[in-house]
Each structure stands twice: as C-alpha cells, then as structure tokens.
Amino acid sequence: MVSSSKDGISQVASKEIASPVVPSPSLPSPSLQSRRPGARPISWATLKSRPNSTTSPALTSPRSPGSPLLGDRFEGMWRPISGSYNGKLPTVDEKYTGLGVEDDGSDRPSHERAQRHSHFIQQFPAEPEKLSVLPPFEILLADIGLALLPLIFIIYGILAGLLHNRPTSSFYFGDGTYNWSGELYGPTMLKLQNYIPTFFPMAFGIEVARLTKSFATWRAQRGTHLGFLEQLMRSRSLGGTISTIFDLRIINWVGILLLTIWALAPVGSQAGLRIISANGTYVNTTLLNYMDTEAIPTGLQAASNDLQYYSYAVNSLYSTSLLTPASVVAPQDPWTNVKIPSLEYLEETKGCGQDGWCSRTLATENMGANVSSVTAGTWSSLTGLPVIGGEFGVGIQNFTLSASYYVFKCSSLDVVASDVDFNSTIPDRGVYDTGDNSSIWDSGNTAHPSTFFVDTTTPLAGLGSADGDARLEGANMSPRTLIFGSRAPNGTTVANCSVYTSYVLAEVNCNFSAPLWNIDKTLSGKTSSGACYVDRIRRDPAHPTLDPYTPLDANYRIPQRFFEQWPLATGNVPGGSSSPTERFINDVSTESASSSTNSILVATDWLGFNSTNTNNDNGISYVDIAELDIETFTQRFSLVFNTFWHAFCNLQAMTQSEIGLGFGDAFPGSVMFRSVDATLSVPGQHYTVNFVWLGIYMVCAILSFVAGIFTLVFNYSTLMPDVLGSVSVMVKDNPYTPLPKGGSAMEGPIFARKVMHMPVRFADVKANEAVGHIALVSMDVEDPNVPVEPLKKGRLYH
Known part of the structure; x- marks a missing residue:
C-alpha cells in the first residue's frame, strides 16, 4: 500500500541535506496541456537526488546508458519503439545530485524555493486554468465515435431481419422487381455474421468499461463510498467483476447488475452467429x-x-x-x-x-x-x-x-x-x-x-x-x-x-x-x-x-x-x-x-x-x-x-x-x-432468420449503444479530471515520489504521459525501525536520513 503518514513526512522534512545549492534547470517538455488544469499543493519534502552511477537502481532515460536496469528484458519490452510516443526526456545531469530546498542559495521562504523532484518528469503546466466539461475537439470526436460504435451492430441486426424469406439466388419477381438479395445483400450478410463473435464482445466491452469508469468518476465528484468506487473501477471486465466480489467480500445489487451486463457480451456474440441461415424453407402463399x-x-x-x-x-x-x-x-x-x-x-x-x-x-x-x-x-x-x-x-x-x-x-x-x-x-x-x-x-x-x-x-x-x-x-x-x-x-x-x-x-x-x-x-x-x-x-x-x-x-x-x-x-x-x-x-x-x-x-x-x-x-x-x-x-x-x-x-x-x-x-x-x-x-x-436469436442480439447491441450514450452524458457532466483507475495517480501527493508544482487538474492519461518515465518501486521506508512501512518511492531521488530498503521476507510491516 502507499503510505503518506505524518511521521514519515515530518521525519524527512526535518533533515537537512548537505549538498551545494544549484538551481534546478528548466526541463524540456512536449507540448501537452491538461484539459482541466488547476493549482495543486506545493508542500514538498526536502530530498536529495541519488547520484547517477552504474550501481544506482534508478531507471534512467533511454538516452542514459549508465543504468543497469536498461538491460532488464522486461524494461526493454516497455521502452517505446520507433514511431511511438517517446517524449523529450532530460538527460541525467550530475549537478542534480545532492540538491536541497534549503540550499538553493535564495533568500525566499522555503515554500517558494525551487523544489527538487525526479529529473525524468516532464514539465507540468506553468499556469492554472479553469475546469471545463468540454474536451479538445479531437477527444470529443473520439468519444462520439466510440459511443456510436454499437450502431454498426444494430444496423446489421435490422438488415438481417429484412433478409428473412428472401431467395438465395437472383431473379425477377412476377411484378418485375429485382431480387437484390441473391448477389450482394445475402452473401455479404452471411460473411459478416461469421465475424460477429469476434468483434461484438470487443465493442460491447469498450462501451460497458467506459460507462463504468465515467459513472464512477461522476459519483466521485458528487460524493460516494470508497468501496463503491473500488467496486466500479475493478469491474471493467467480466473477470474483474467476479474477482472484485470475492476480493471485497461483498455481494450487492451493483455486483449482480454488473455480472448480468458483462454476461450479455458472449450471449450477444453467440446470438449474432445464429441469426441467418441459408438453407431455410421459404413459405408463402x-x-x-x-x-x-x-x-x-x-x-x-x-x-x-x-x-x-x-x-x-x-x-x-x-x-x-x-x-x-x-x-x-x-x-x-x-x-x-x-x-x-x-x-x-x-x-x-x-x-x-x-x-x-x-x-x-x-x-x-x-x-x-x-x-x-x-x-x-x-x-x-x-x-x-x-x-x-x-x-x-x-x-x-x-x-x-x-x-x-x-x-x-x-x-x-x-x-x-x-x-x-x-x-x-x-x-x-x-x-x-x-x-x-x-x-x-x-x-x-x-x-x-x-x-x-x-x-x-x-x-x-x-x-x-x-x-x-x-x-x-x-x-x-x-x-x-x-x-x-x-x-x-x-x-x-x-x-x-x-x-x-x-x-x-x-x-x-x-x-x-x-x-x-x-x-x-x-x-x-x-x-x-x-x-x-x-x-x-x-x-x-x-x-x-x-x-x-x-x-x-x-x-x-x-x-x-x-x-x-x-x-x-x-x-x-x-x-x-x-x-x-x-x-x-x-x-x-x-x-x-x-x-x-x-x-x-x-x-x-x-x-x-x-x-x-x-x-x-x-x-x-x-x-x-x-x-x-x-x-x-x-x-x-x-x-x-x-x-x-x-x-x-x-x-x-x-x-x-x-x-x-x-x-x-x-x-x-x-x-x-x-x-x-x-x-x-x-x-x-431462401434465407431464414431466427428471430429469437435476433431479438437477443438486438437487446445486447442496443444495451451497448445505450451504455455509450450514457458515457457521453456522464463524461460531460463531470468537472473533475479523469484520474480514476490510473496507476500514475499513486505518485500524486506522495511524499516519497516528489513531483513538480501543479498538475492536480490534469487528466489521467496526460498526467501518466508526463510521469511515465519516473522509476518507482514499492519499498520499506522505515528500514531502521523494528516494524517497516511499505510505500511507493521514487528510485532516483533519495534522502540519506530516510533509509529505503527492498521488501524482505519475514519482516513485520504496518
């Protein structure tokens, strides 16, 4: 668990770091701006940067070849490949080492002095901005597109129903009208039906997962139980819903409803596979x-x-x-x-x-x-x-x-x-x-x-x-x-x-x-x-x-x-x-x-x-x-x-x-x-449509479409940043992962992109005490007076 105990903060803050005061250089940053920027707390502990050496456990920039973690095969898999987002990362500079807030050579009060933080974090917005329910235009288009995605499956269901009793071959009716189902319409529908089990669960999962998260954010802004948010955020898949019920030891209507909704994804996909058959018997008078x-x-x-x-x-x-x-x-x-x-x-x-x-x-x-x-x-x-x-x-x-x-x-x-x-x-x-x-x-x-x-x-x-x-x-x-x-x-x-x-x-x-x-x-x-x-x-x-x-x-x-x-x-x-x-x-x-x-x-x-x-x-x-x-x-x-x-x-x-x-x-x-x-x-x-399966399929497709519409409603009825469910939010207001000033109003994805190169780990921040304390700490910023040790088997922890 992440700890931000008062004792830990005061202990770190009370120590003086005997390092020469060197102003922190301005770090280059990609031009990324939060859509909901605002002020954030500026009270940070005085920490000392770890030296950049071959023995340091810090994960450095891809352009810093001195870190031993660069050879780790898992870290190598995470590193961006050519053409993907990389960002402008600062290189390791020895002058960062050993700097403290009190030693920056300034006569300003301590809360106005330059703050020290991981030099792998991109610059946060310099000026606060007002919150807005409207995102950038490209984000708005993406939200609308995702909300309307189920319409593809609904239209398919309507066209499938119209195919019932239509001949499988092309011919002219007695009244001179042409049967267009035989050459293009029917065969195309049969081919598309084979892909329903593949793509329908994807679209259904996207809509329900987005609805669950947007609803949780909407409730968090208005106030709710923490367990409710926990259950919602962990129930963005069928497996997550089931495991959450066992993990939280709670059976409630929220869990039952989420289980029912998620169960409709495989039901709808299998129903879509059984709608149309081309060997049915056409009956007419x-x-x-x-x-x-x-x-x-x-x-x-x-x-x-x-x-x-x-x-x-x-x-x-x-x-x-x-x-x-x-x-x-x-x-x-x-x-x-x-x-x-x-x-x-x-x-x-x-x-x-x-x-x-x-x-x-x-x-x-x-x-x-x-x-x-x-x-x-x-x-x-x-x-x-x-x-x-x-x-x-x-x-x-x-x-x-x-x-x-x-x-x-x-x-x-x-x-x-x-x-x-x-x-x-x-x-x-x-x-x-x-x-x-x-x-x-x-x-x-x-x-x-x-x-x-x-x-x-x-x-x-x-x-x-x-x-x-x-x-x-x-x-x-x-x-x-x-x-x-x-x-x-x-x-x-x-x-x-x-x-x-x-x-x-x-x-x-x-x-x-x-x-x-x-x-x-x-x-x-x-x-x-x-x-x-x-x-x-x-x-x-x-x-x-x-x-x-x-x-x-x-x-x-x-x-x-x-x-x-x-x-x-x-x-x-x-x-x-x-x-x-x-x-x-x-x-x-x-x-x-x-x-x-x-x-x-x-x-x-x-x-x-x-x-x-x-x-x-x-x-x-x-x-x-x-x-x-x-x-x-x-x-x-x-x-x-x-x-x-x-x-x-x-x-x-x-x-x-x-x-x-x-x-x-x-x-x-x-x-x-x-x-x-x-x-x-x-x-x-003639083509035969099984209207029972078609009805089940349409219910599932319409439900996913309704979920997409409600997602739009909740998203644009909420002012707070979209931070729920983000691992990066664990470094916010964490005394062991110091951040630059500001950034509290940034959206979760934008915040994650700015801090994603920070090397972190869970460690014992009270290594010199009889009972340890587990917290998420930055691996490249340390305080010599706050001993940090890896977690040990057999040791007691609060």
Missing part, C-alpha cells in the same frame, strides 16, 4: 389457376360451330394420349398436367380411410398383391388438369383443387346381329347401319369412316323448345343413358350405360426439382412443369353423391358435336379394322406391346397392313369388345370418354398454352379456369 372441369366453352354451345377450326388439334391430342403408354402409368399426362384419380376405383379397392380421404398408397396397403398399382381404372382420364400461375414456379406447392369427371354405370354389353339398325336421336344423324363394312354411320364424309358410335336415348336439351334450354336439375332427375356401339367380327357390340358427374376434392403436391430463376413469371406462365401429382382425393362435401346432371345436359349442341367428333378423332381407319379407341378399350397393354395381337401398339391392321388375307381373316380384324367383363369395359370406356372431353373442352390449356388463347369470346379464359391459393415452400433456397 401464391395464386394458382387450374382448368375448371365444370366449365363449358361458350363456343361449343353457340349456333356457329367453331369446333371445325380446331378439330385437327383436338384429334392429335387425343390420339397422342392413346398411343403413349406412360399416359396410363404416370400421375401426369404427356404435357405434365395433373391427372385426377378415379375415386370410385379407390373406393372399390379399399383405398379410403375413415376420414373420407382416398389414395393409391392406401389401396396398395389394404389390398396388397390383390390390386395392381396402376390399371385403366386408376385414373379418371388419360389427360390431366393444367395448373397455371404461381409466383416462382419452384419449390413445393400444395393446394386443393375441385374437379369433376364423367362416371359410367354400364348395365349391359352384348353383341347384336349385323342386320339390326339403330335410329339416332341426334339431329341429322340418321340410322346406324351396322351392316356397312366401311362405316357404322354416315358421318357425311366418306374419307372418314367410323367403326363405333355414341348416342343417347335420353332427349337432348333444347329440342322441341327454345334453343339452349337445358334439362332441369332436380332431385327426381334421372341419369342420361348412353349407347355405345362398336363393329364386331360377327355383328355389333352394344353397351348401355348411365352417365353421372362425380365431384371430388384433390390435394395436389407440386415438387419442382430445379429452380426457374431469371424467368419472368406471369399469370399465363406454366408452373406445373413436371412434378405435380394428386396425393389424395375425397368426395366434395357439396356433392356427396353422384350427380345425374352432366355437361351433356346443358345444351343439345354439346352432345351433338361431341358424339359426332369423337369417333373420327383417330383419323382414317382401313376397311375391316377397328379404331384405336376400340382397340384401347379392348386391350390396353402398357407393359408389353407384343403381348396381345389386339394391343393398340401392334395394331398393324389399323395401320393398313391387313388389306389382304394375311391372317386368314379375309382382311377383317375387328376387335370383339363384348368378350370383356362389364366392369373392365366400364373403366376403360370412362377413361377414353373423359380423355376426349378434356381435349374437346380446352385444347390450349391442355398443351400448356394460355387458357382460351386464340379463340376470343367463344373460349374465354375467365370461364375455363379456377383460382386457388397454394402454400408455397422452397427448402434450401
């Missing part, structure tokens, strides 16, 4: 449009037959569906439209749960080997529903769509004699001539003969009344009956079927494997390019049962044109051969095209290679559909009927073009599609 299976293009109901202008395209689409084996197996059609499973088939194969939802997976689990994974009855149609829209066209899009399709219940499948004719109820259709080898009915075009027909025994809507009148819907409405006739080897195969509408809800999952960045997606852009499928299906609660009312009942022109076009859809059929539609119904083989001579894929007769008696059949190779069981026929007939209906109603949407494109008011897009909100999730393609 996007608008999708899909084909409305209940809508009927106005062009099919109008008096003018617009069908003739695009029938070739409808026929091509239908034929492609029949001739593509994957159309039966895959959950999508060749144009990646979503195929709707047959709910009736899943109900028959135990594919429905107690909640009403049905799936192919559940059917396989319940039936095992008794059910094929894919059959003709699995799907309601070989073609699916187009899905259009979506903001990004990537990720996973889940939505529920409403769909409807034709369901047939066939009661008979028989062969009638070839001489039996059927009268059509369709206007201008006439009689079906089952005995005609070239065509079963007169289509009006001899180049397009037909081997099957579809008709109805139920009156068509609008006939006998105003055009366009529909059959009235109601509870007592009976289902429409359709007749299907197919040329058979020995007559005509005739099926009678009732037709219904089945309304279902289907949950669709779209899993896009490749991102479509840099594609300007618009409402007409196709987004279901490859990965949409129906996961499960259920009955629409609004239509709990099969509805006998179908689109065929809306207007007589619809079945008239549909029944006329369908038998001609596959083009020319050579005489004696069945159409691809009939061959598909008779034998749909998706695994081995060569497994059946009737397979559509090996229908050489249909291709025109059986015009002679190659197969000993006299050139006649009609399929015999009547050999099928009624259930198999019903499934396959429903499949091809719905397939042609999809193509017949909305060709452009089926081929991934804009709905209703090119047909004007006759096929308006607003009629042909429905809108639905889809849940869009993109795993691993």
Whole structure:
C-alpha cells in the first residue's frame, strides 16, 4: 500500500541535506496541456537526488546508458519503439545530485524555493486554468465515435431481419422487381455474421468499461463510498467483476447488475452467429389457376360451330394420349398436367380411410398383391388438369383443387346381329347401319369412316323448345343413358350405360426439382412443369353423391358435336379394322406391346397392313369388345370418354398454352379456369432468420449503444479530471515520489504521459525501525536520513 503518514513526512522534512545549492534547470517538455488544469499543493519534502552511477537502481532515460536496469528484458519490452510516443526526456545531469530546498542559495521562504523532484518528469503546466466539461475537439470526436460504435451492430441486426424469406439466388419477381438479395445483400450478410463473435464482445466491452469508469468518476465528484468506487473501477471486465466480489467480500445489487451486463457480451456474440441461415424453407402463399372441369366453352354451345377450326388439334391430342403408354402409368399426362384419380376405383379397392380421404398408397396397403398399382381404372382420364400461375414456379406447392369427371354405370354389353339398325336421336344423324363394312354411320364424309358410335336415348336439351334450354336439375332427375356401339367380327357390340358427374376434392403436391430463376413469371406462365401429382382425393362435401346432371345436359349442341367428333378423332381407319379407341378399350397393354395381337401398339391392321388375307381373316380384324367383363369395359370406356372431353373442352390449356388463347369470346379464359391459393415452400433456397436469436442480439447491441450514450452524458457532466483507475495517480501527493508544482487538474492519461518515465518501486521506508512501512518511492531521488530498503521476507510491516 502507499503510505503518506505524518511521521514519515515530518521525519524527512526535518533533515537537512548537505549538498551545494544549484538551481534546478528548466526541463524540456512536449507540448501537452491538461484539459482541466488547476493549482495543486506545493508542500514538498526536502530530498536529495541519488547520484547517477552504474550501481544506482534508478531507471534512467533511454538516452542514459549508465543504468543497469536498461538491460532488464522486461524494461526493454516497455521502452517505446520507433514511431511511438517517446517524449523529450532530460538527460541525467550530475549537478542534480545532492540538491536541497534549503540550499538553493535564495533568500525566499522555503515554500517558494525551487523544489527538487525526479529529473525524468516532464514539465507540468506553468499556469492554472479553469475546469471545463468540454474536451479538445479531437477527444470529443473520439468519444462520439466510440459511443456510436454499437450502431454498426444494430444496423446489421435490422438488415438481417429484412433478409428473412428472401431467395438465395437472383431473379425477377412476377411484378418485375429485382431480387437484390441473391448477389450482394445475402452473401455479404452471411460473411459478416461469421465475424460477429469476434468483434461484438470487443465493442460491447469498450462501451460497458467506459460507462463504468465515467459513472464512477461522476459519483466521485458528487460524493460516494470508497468501496463503491473500488467496486466500479475493478469491474471493467467480466473477470474483474467476479474477482472484485470475492476480493471485497461483498455481494450487492451493483455486483449482480454488473455480472448480468458483462454476461450479455458472449450471449450477444453467440446470438449474432445464429441469426441467418441459408438453407431455410421459404413459405408463402401464391395464386394458382387450374382448368375448371365444370366449365363449358361458350363456343361449343353457340349456333356457329367453331369446333371445325380446331378439330385437327383436338384429334392429335387425343390420339397422342392413346398411343403413349406412360399416359396410363404416370400421375401426369404427356404435357405434365395433373391427372385426377378415379375415386370410385379407390373406393372399390379399399383405398379410403375413415376420414373420407382416398389414395393409391392406401389401396396398395389394404389390398396388397390383390390390386395392381396402376390399371385403366386408376385414373379418371388419360389427360390431366393444367395448373397455371404461381409466383416462382419452384419449390413445393400444395393446394386443393375441385374437379369433376364423367362416371359410367354400364348395365349391359352384348353383341347384336349385323342386320339390326339403330335410329339416332341426334339431329341429322340418321340410322346406324351396322351392316356397312366401311362405316357404322354416315358421318357425311366418306374419307372418314367410323367403326363405333355414341348416342343417347335420353332427349337432348333444347329440342322441341327454345334453343339452349337445358334439362332441369332436380332431385327426381334421372341419369342420361348412353349407347355405345362398336363393329364386331360377327355383328355389333352394344353397351348401355348411365352417365353421372362425380365431384371430388384433390390435394395436389407440386415438387419442382430445379429452380426457374431469371424467368419472368406471369399469370399465363406454366408452373406445373413436371412434378405435380394428386396425393389424395375425397368426395366434395357439396356433392356427396353422384350427380345425374352432366355437361351433356346443358345444351343439345354439346352432345351433338361431341358424339359426332369423337369417333373420327383417330383419323382414317382401313376397311375391316377397328379404331384405336376400340382397340384401347379392348386391350390396353402398357407393359408389353407384343403381348396381345389386339394391343393398340401392334395394331398393324389399323395401320393398313391387313388389306389382304394375311391372317386368314379375309382382311377383317375387328376387335370383339363384348368378350370383356362389364366392369373392365366400364373403366376403360370412362377413361377414353373423359380423355376426349378434356381435349374437346380446352385444347390450349391442355398443351400448356394460355387458357382460351386464340379463340376470343367463344373460349374465354375467365370461364375455363379456377383460382386457388397454394402454400408455397422452397427448402434450401431462401434465407431464414431466427428471430429469437435476433431479438437477443438486438437487446445486447442496443444495451451497448445505450451504455455509450450514457458515457457521453456522464463524461460531460463531470468537472473533475479523469484520474480514476490510473496507476500514475499513486505518485500524486506522495511524499516519497516528489513531483513538480501543479498538475492536480490534469487528466489521467496526460498526467501518466508526463510521469511515465519516473522509476518507482514499492519499498520499506522505515528500514531502521523494528516494524517497516511499505510505500511507493521514487528510485532516483533519495534522502540519506530516510533509509529505503527492498521488501524482505519475514519482516513485520504496518
């Protein structure tokens, strides 16, 4: 401890130093001025300077090579290196040795005579000045800069929050705005996040340590307990706070508060490291449009037959569906439209749960080997529903769509004699001539003969009344009956079927494997390019049962044109051969095209290679559909009927073009599609912000910013010099470390720079007494009457 006891001072002051009186020379000093200068005590003991010799323990100037301490490796580490602050230090002058206050040769009173002190101390300010709360301009700028340092981390936290759900790649949004997070913003934030654990504790420690010191200085000026100041000044780090509690043997709210504040530094740094991740799942809602299976293009109901202008395209689409084996197996059609499973088939194969939802997976689990994974009855149609829209066209899009399709219940499948004719109820259709080898009915075009027909025994809507009148819907409405006739080897195969509408809800999952960045997606852009499928299906609660009312009942022109076009859809059929539609119904083989001579894929007769008696059949190779069981026929007939209906109603949407494109008011897009909100999730393609960690980080950053602001407030509300926590302050008013006059108002850093070259040590200043006294003494100024000895082990000290 530092001693300034009265006995020690009086003892030193009472001795006379027998040395010649030589005035103290003026010592050069760097131009450093205290910002809070003022008068200080001038009562100093009369001391004698130690001679500068090789045996002296004094630490001399770096330009004084005579001191043995210059070789000490620790002192060598302290000495300023080139380019750092060195100051102008006086050299050792022998005329300093042995000077005393009483012997300076002056007649002035002793308190006005020249005072002797360590010749390594720079000159103190000569004139006193008033105290001021405002520091020099450069100090003020430094204080403000340090106070605002946490703003960097706060701004980072704000920018991190704005990064949430932004894509990791650059692309254009549907509204034309550019995603600037992918190239610069996001990657830069991720890089900066790695440095948060390094630099945040530094900034946090600077602010809290400065606040602790400024608050202690502010309290010291106004008066407080010494222990409070001691605790504050020793608690400028987490380790210092903990050790102070143990050293002072005190647990108080100050210590608890300081511990809590310091603990936020590592917490905040670790929170900053966990804010942003680039493999999160982006979740949003996007608008999708899909084909409305209940809508009927106005062009099919109008008096003018617009069908003739695009029938070739409808026929091509239908034929492609029949001739593509994957159309039966895959959950999508060749144009990646979503195929709707047959709910009736899943109900028959135990594919429905107690909640009403049905799936192919559940059917396989319940039936095992008794059910094929894919059959003709699995799907309601070989073609699916187009899905259009979506903001990004990537990720996973889940939505529920409403769909409807034709369901047939066939009661008979028989062969009638070839001489039996059927009268059509369709206007201008006439009689079906089952005995005609070239065509079963007169289509009006001899180049397009037909081997099957579809008709109805139920009156068509609008006939006998105003055009366009529909059959009235109601509870007592009976289902429409359709007749299907197919040329058979020995007559005509005739099926009678009732037709219904089945309304279902289907949950669709779209899993896009490749991102479509840099594609300007618009409402007409196709987004279901490859990965949409129906996961499960259920009955629409609004239509709990099969509805006998179908689109065929809306207007007589619809079945008239549909029944006329369908038998001609596959083009020319050579005489004696069945159409691809009939061959598909008779034998749909998706695994081995060569497994059946009737397979559509090996229908050489249909291709025109059986015009002679190659197969000993006299050139006649009609399929015999009547050999099928009624259930198999019903499934396959429903499949091809719905397939042609999809193509017949909305060709452009089926081929991934804009709905209703090119047909004007006759096929308006607003009629042909429905809108639905889809849940869009993109795993691993968007930034995710953990807002819990972000909140913790922001609390710590804001707290450090508040600490910086309060530091400014306390600093510039305090007049007293900033001396707390400085080791150099121990030489102030210490009789064993004499100083020049003045300097009491100097700031701690300025005072330290002026006295930092003074050699000091803790020593025993009562070496000739039984009990010693420990004090900080100057090593180059001594009084021969005040024996100073190093501290000794075993000696008693007060």
